[in-house]
Amino acid sequence: MNKSVFYVLFGIARVLIGIMNSDAGVYIAVFYMLKDRKIQIGRFGRFRFLQGVYLYVGSAQRNLSARIERHNRKKKTLRWHIDYLSAQAEMFGAIIIPGPREFECQLAKELGGIYKLAVPGFGASDCRCAGHLFYVKDLAKI
DSSP states (O other): HHHHHHHHHHHHHHEEEETTTTTEEEEEEEEESOOOOOETTTEEEEEEEEEEEEEEEEEEOHHHHHHHHHHHHSSOOOOHHHHHHHHEEEEEEEEOSSSOOOOHHHHHHHTTTEEEETTTTTTTSSSSOOOOOEEEEEEOOO
């Protein structure tokens, strides 16, 4: 992981550990797309996803573990943007950071300064962020 992202995550986590409910917070879900493919993301549109690693920033203020488990399931009702991607990609895991929902956009902005925005507006229908999904071709560059 890039050192600046690590320090941001470490700083946020260090300040908040013990303050928030342990099943709530912000997360980065890490997915791997095995091959290039086009995926229809509901009414949002059809997009090309290249082979590589995708970092999705999300939050859950309750039932965070259930949210992460949902991202890892292939069979589910496709409701959110990430559902369409996670049904087609392999999930490596997630980095969880205790904190309020507002940290989701702060973290997305930090990752956007380091990694390529995969699809403009993806995962950001309820905020003003450029997007919450980022692309890295090679896992070693994270």
